[in-house]
Amino acid sequence: GAVVSQHPSRVICKSGTSVKIECRSLDFQATTMFWYRQFPKQSLMLMATSNEGSKATYEQGVEKDKFLINHASLTLSTLTVTSAHPEDSSFYICSARALQGGKDEKLFFGSGTQLSVL
Amino acid sequence: DAKTTQPPSMDCAEGRAANLPCNHSTISGNEYVYWYRQIHSQGPQYIIHGLKNNETNEMASLIITEDRKSSTLILPHATLRDTAVYYCIAMYSGGGADGLTFGKGTHLIIQP
Numbered sequence: 265g266a267v268v269s270q271h272p273s274r275v276i277c278k279s280g281t282s283v284k285i286e287c288r289s290l291d292f293q294a295t296t297m298f299w300y301r302q303f304p305k306q307s308l309m310l311m312a313t314s315n316e317g318s319k320a321t322y323e324q325g326v327e328k329d330k331f332l333i334n335h336a337s338l339t340l341s342t343l344t345v346t347s348a349h350p351e352d353s354s355f356y357i358c359s360a361r362a363l364q365g366g367k368d369e370k371l372f373f374g375s376g377t378q379l380s381v382l
Numbered sequence: 383d384a385k386t387t388q389p390p391s392m393d394c395a396e397g398r399a400a401n402l403p404c405n406h407s408t409i410s411g412n413e414y415v416y417w418y419r420q421i422h423s424q425g426p427q428y429i430i431h432g433l434k435n436n437e438t439n440e441m442a443s444l445i446i447t448e449d450r451k452s453s454t455l456i457l458p459h460a461t462l463r464d465t466a467v468y469y470c471i472a473m474y475s476g477g478g479a480d481g482l483t484f485g486k487g488t489h490l491i492i493q494p
Contacts, residue, residue, distance in 0.1 A: 270425070298481035307469075308426070308484040357425045359481065371482055373418075373425035 266292045266362040270374025277348055278382055285343045285377045287358030293338035294360035298371070299331070302355040314341040348381045355379075386470045391489040400457040402488050404470030407451040413474050415446060416482070417455045419466040419490075426469065426484075429455065465492045 267290040277283050287297055295316045300308040312333055313321040320333035330352075332344040341360075345352055359373040387405040394400040406415060414433050418426040430437055430444045432453075437444040443456040457464055469487040473480070 307486050310481045310483065313481055370428050370431070372428060376423070376425045378423065
């Protein structure tokens with residue numbers, strides 16, 4: 265199946281610093297990628313939809329100036345957590361849509377990034 | 383996307399078949415049923431999906447009722463590595479721009 269690579273897998277940073285997370289589709293092109301956040305013992309929550317060559321669409325309650333998304337190519341989307349604070353500590357997961365023959369698509373997920381802000 | 387309902391947890395003995403139910407009574411005609419699972423601290427893994435007909439692949443089988451209001455994911459010979467949270471999701475397939483909406487899923491625990 266299609267592979268989505270996400271890096272780093274774990275990052276620890278000081279409060280006030282910015283952290284960039286990369287998401288790559290390795291063997292397919294993804295015009296749309298999605299970013300999720302997951303707190304302990306909770307389900308995944310969609311944060312934003314990343315569209316190649318255009319601005320990301322954010323879910324209600326997600327600050328676009330704090331979570332910067334860039335989707336500069338068909339295989340790479342990045343999420344930058346700006347001025348991170350301890351409450352931003354979470355598991356961040358990206359996913360990409362892989363079309364098969366134009367329909368009957370699947371979403372594939374990266375392995376996630378555990379962010380810990382001290 | 384249609385809302386799905388799953389039991390919060392289930393146990394299954396190792397080597398036995400694990401049958402995970404999902405209700406999706408408001409599913410529309412063009413929404414597929416997708417199953418993903420998430421092992422602790424990892425990204426979700428695709429398992430299987432279907433529209434009307436039953437489906438089988440190397441991981442599992444998906445049984446969808448004729449009225450499409452419910453489905454069952456079957457892991458034929460569960461192993462300890464199948465312990466995970468399983469998510470049943472109804473989603474339109476075909477190039478839409480929507481991400482998956484995850485419910486709380488079923489925490490499947492395989493007992494040795």
